[in-house]
Amino acid sequence: MYVAVKGGETAIRNAHKLLADRRRGDRTVPAIGLDQIVEQLALAIDRVMAEGSLYDTELAALAVKQARGDMIEAIFLVRAYRTTLPRFGYTTPVETAQMAIERRISATFKDLPGGQLLGPTFDYTHRLLDPDLAGDAAVDDPERRIETHEQAPRVTDILGHHGMIETDGDLPEDAVPGDLTREPLAFPLERDLRLQALARGDEGFLLGLAYSTQRGYARSHPFVGEIRIGEVEVELEVAELDFPLTLGRIRLTECQMVNQFKGSSKQPPQFTRGYGLVFGQSERKAMSMSLCDRALRATELGEDITAAAQDEEFVISHSDNVQSTGFVEHLKLPHYVDFQAELDLVRRMRAEHASRDIQEAAE
């Protein structure tokens, strides 16, 4: 017999009302504004945009506020929102070589054209909590240095001139970039789809995998060829105009990881590469992405697959935190009928076990 059970509407309504109250918190404390979140929690916004896979700072701020600071919940909200909007098209690929640079460092060359530009970094801070930030102490304007603007060529191009490093990843001329928001993933993937999945993948998951490659699970001996953060122009081709339109600028973080050699009987040894590109300022994520990208190229580069980070189906199937949280968290939803069936089954098994014991004792 199957009995449908209904109920809980009032409890759910009241729970959501309670959530709204707790989200607002103490009413004597001023409500936080979206502009404050955008300006002062900028890197939280960047993470929500990267993993929500939607570049819109104000929407990301609203999501962070609505989610009470729960990042994965905020990312979930942004992903849900994007499904409500029509798609106008695909942009022309952004040119990171033309980036208006806000930070640019290389761990492979000390003196490189354009220089080492530290930008607004946490690096070299002492990680001591600053009591001054507890208040609203005035902050000095940053220093400025006026100098003739020097182009900052990509480090991989500098190495590439000498054939010391493999070229940027090419796919066949007529290849249409895969889009996992349109087509379900079918393994094995091309590198373009892997990069799309990694770009929206969970920072913590990719960080852990990236760390595992450093600890020897698919070692690739990486160097940071270059990290650059800054704004690039976004362009779109539209039917009504015969030139690509500039839509504005977005901030990106790019990581060029330079890894150990690969050669063959036909080709002298050269450095290989892993690539990371992420919305916003997110160096940890871009570095993790580039290490994972390199590890996932094992088959292409003729390496043995011995570690989790090299297993494409494992990495890509579990890197999306909205999917992961959906399946893990669904376990808390009512499974009363399922569980009744299991309970019934275990009772029967125990009864059989007991009767077998009695039978054996009798014999």
Place this chain on the structure above:
Amino acid sequence: MSGENQEAGPSADRPRKAAMALLAQATAREMNEFWANWHDKPQVETLRGPETGLVMVRGRIGGGGAPFNLGEATVTRATVRLDSGAVGHAYALGREREKVRLAAVFDALWQDESQRGAVENVVLAPIAQRLDDDLQVKRAETAATKVDFFTMVRGDD
């Protein structure tokens, strides 16, 4: 700046492309102010939008290789027709509808030879100036964080 490295499109369109790039990067406040101060406002009929949708932003593998889909961005677009018959388009990142509608109006005005000078001087020049100022400030602030290496001399020879 915008349009610097653009090869695409017939050369005759490049000025309009540059004008539209500036309109797309205007702030909502700037647009409202330019429109409020615009003498002799035309009748504007909205043909499309303003409506918000998404574009899929593409990057390139390794920075310069094959394209891949990086993630989406919100975009708002509008198309208007003026009483002169000129049709203007605008697309801009974000969800600021009135800004984009006004950008389409200024795009239509810009196409009218008799209005172009005014659009250039009153609207485009201030936007270009602000964008350039912002860029110079950011460059100078970034340049101040440039590492100047120096060599420590060790030993006598």
